[in-house]
Amino acid sequence: MPSPLQTAPDTVPRTAGMHITILLVEDHDMVAEAIWLALDRTDDLEVVGRSLSVKDALADAARLRPAVVVLDRRLPDGDGIAAIPTLKAAAPGTRVLVLTGEATPAVAADVAGAGGSGLILKVGNLGELQAGVRLVAAGEVAYSKGLLSGALDRLTGRTADLGATLTPRERETLGLLGDGLGTAEISQRLGVALNTARNHVQRVLGKLGARSQLEAVAVARREGLLR
Incomplete structure (x- = not known):
């Protein structure tokens, strides 16, 4: 049977007239710069801010009300996944796409259980991240290949x-x-x-x-x- 969730492909067709605002939550400067450039170079995606911690993300999300928060899993003041419910409460309507260096189906299940819309691996290509942002902004879900096996049972x-x-x-x-x-x-x-x-x-x-x-x-x- 096909997976009940979408696996983010390398490309997702853009929706005409769609403009997606993004809050990037990433504490490593080099990683943040690369992600910001990759997302901002397309005319339908716009990074409107960057947060360095969970605390900053909550304040920035409430202020900016982005369509999507691209959230690093490990932040200086806490676990990004654990912060998802509070983050969504601070900015109702905002969708959360978690970005992490490594993950398992159990972690994918944690993201879904917390109310996240997807989980993308940092080792993937930037096109996959762009596609994931578009999917979750459109109300869909996006997970890197290989992360869904066993997630349902957890x-x-x-x-x-x-x-x-x-x-x-x-x-x-x-x-x-x-x-x-x-x-x-x-x-x-x-x-x-x-x-x-x-x-x-x-x-x-x-x-x-x-x-x-x-x-x-x-x-x-x-x-x-x-x-």
């Missing part, structure tokens, strides 16, 4: 009868998520507008108590809503 499930609250259309949407479809593909499959498909996905996540598509699929499997 996410916690729920015990309530969650399926009873889903409408037939929401169950259909959940099934398509389980088949590995992204929001744009769900829109086409259901024959609805992209924003309508996004609303369906968000309602499914809300009813399942999930903070990401990956967690929603994991919960649904555990509760017997997906086979």
